[in-house]
Amino acid sequence: KAGVTQTPRYLIKTRGQQVTLSCSPISGHRSVSWYQQTPGQGLQFLFEYFSETQRNKGNFPGRFSGRQFSNSRSEMNVSTLELGDSALYLCASSLGQGPTHYGYTFGSGTRLTVV
Amino acid sequence: AQSVTQPDIHITVSEGASLELRCNYSYGATPYLFWYVQSPGQGLQLLLKYFSGDTLVQGIKGFEAEFKRSQSSFNLRKPSVHWSDAAEYFCAVVPFNQAGTALIFGKGTTLSVSS
Secondary structure, eight states, X not given: OOOOEXXXXXXXXXXTOOEEEEEEOOTTOOEEEXXXXXXXXXXXXXXXXXXXXXXXXXXXXXXXXXXXXXXXXXXXXXXXXXXXXXXXXEEEEESSSSSSSSOOEEOOOEEEEEO | OOEEEOOOSEEEEETTSOEEXXXXXXXXXXXXXXXXXXXXXXXXXXXXXXXXXXXXXXXXXXXXXXXXXXXXXXXEEESSOOGGGOEEEEEEEEOTTOTTSOOEEOOOEEEEEXX
């Protein structure tokens, strides 16, 4: 079966712009979580959506937002991009909420570079 | 403060030699424990996890991990390393009373394999 698909794989944006990243989970999975990976801060949780509702949110500014559609596909948006937003953004899909009971499957990520 | 620590940033091991990657956590109650691997340009793959029971856990790719409550550790081991094991390894936890939430990652250990 198809894995978790993240698009685009690579993205270059200019400071001040906004960006939208997409994640298509494994068929049947209802939860999508987003993580940011940077060399300095490591892997940090952004938010989780389950059945179109945000269930959990990490400690990120309001510039970072997301949503989930009825087919479980999720998008995250970053507005007013800063250089520090350059990162690998990973999404993870799961049958249920959180990584413990059903486990996560991660996508390969979107590499965002802000110049 | 609650934390996950991977003391070794970078380890080099000869092919065929044994490997141990360290992970310590600081939580009041034993959290749910995970090890993930990330190959260059890829997402994260779950190697193994520990929730309760037998303290020696077997995972994929010949990896195992041992939970030691007295040392608050969950070290990853492999008896004989292959060149394809070169990657970045992350220890992660979910606090025991937050099972439906997100992974909290250590900073990672980069494994290089020499021939």
